[in-house]
Amino acid sequence: MDIADLQARLDCVAQGWTPQQRLHIGNVAWAYARGDGGTAPDVALTWGSPLHGFADIWLPGTAALHLTPGLPAHQVATVVDEILAVAPRVTLKASLQHAELVRALKQRGFRRCDGPWFAQLWRSLTDLQERPVPDGYTIRQVRPDELPARVDVHRRCWQPARIKQMLNLPVTGDEGDSSYSLDKHLAVIGTPPYRGELDLVAEAPDGTLAAYGLGWLDPRSKSVLFEPVGTAPDHADRGLARALCTEILRAARELGATQAVVGPRGDDAYPMPRRLYEGLRMREVGQVVSFTNR
Missing domain, CATH: 3.40.630 (Aminopeptidase)
Structure with missing residues (x-):
């Protein structure tokens, strides 16, 4: 394609x-x-x-x-x-x-x-709540000179072994590394909808990248999608993902968005992402399920 x-x-x-x-x-x-x-x-x-x-x-x-x-x-x-x-x-x-x-x-x-x-979760962008950034961290747009670090934080967030742990699946030790790469991120940047204003990172007190979130704006429907959002394991449980998403919503509203949508797992086997977005006052408006004739 x-x-x-x-x-x-x-x-x-x-x-x-x-x-x-x-x-x-x-x-x-x-x-x-x-x-x-x-x-x-x-x-x-x-x-x-x-x-x-x-x-x-x-x-x-x-x-x-x-x-x-x-x-x-x-x-x-x-x-x-x-x-x-x-x-x-x-x-x-x-x-x-x-x-x-x-x-x-x-x-x-x-x-x-x-x-x-x-689950298809949705909210309007009126009445956005403030989400305090954890002490010592900074939420900002990723810089062009730190794309390798931006790729690295994605890879740390989505290591296959970590994904298995979050899904309560057995870790065998041969899961390998994340397939995300600089070439893939450059391909992301090269797509027509990409907006640098919505590619945000959380910088840790030591200057390294601790988390990231990417928003996608559709100016026709004035909607923004979260895809993906991640926090590195050694910075988890500090509210960084929520702070990042809140800033993406604010930045998207400044770019003309009036609504936000996201599609996390809806079942109980992997509830954490849904809880994050529901904490942002997003509510279920649809369900996407698998059908088979096998």
Whole structure:
């Protein structure tokens, strides 16, 4: 996918955006840069010109789908059938609030998967609360000369072994390192929605970077997405993530945003991110779950 394809997807997601839909333009940009650790799909499908839908498929049977809200039922059904023509046994995520898609999936024998699901949390940007920064720390925009340090703090936050610990999974010692890299961060910076004013870090008393948060602004819907936010293990439990998110909200409001959205895990197996965002007075407006016909 080149930058023109990315822009087409960004336009598709922004068209008629609602807080209930699975994707925000920030999710699309983050995935394009492989910031989420994903790999290139085996097959990519698109519908419409300009786009009103697209899907990535990883064989033998995982798909990521976006459709513009409000498409007629017969078009939604056609999209599902074309995905099934490529991957007859497949698992994909859908917003429960996208009634036509959920109906089309159930009519073709899909069922909701057990296990993790995601909450769509939302708030307006009126009446922002102040969140004090922990003593000795500074919240600020990342500087161009410290991108390696910015990458390093991301890697420390999301080491695979640490992720397993947070999910209460056994750590074997062979988990390896985070796949995030300077090249990936440069790819993030190169995406059209990236705004340096929303790429913030928490500087520790010793001058090192202790935490970070990245916001994505969609000027069309005047919405900002958190993706991702992290605190290094040796600086955890000090309120840095909450302070960073509060500053992202304030900076986004100055850039014209009127609302914020985020999609953390909704199930009880990994409750910490949801608690963070609910502490920012974000509330659930939708649920994204997995459906499968396997």
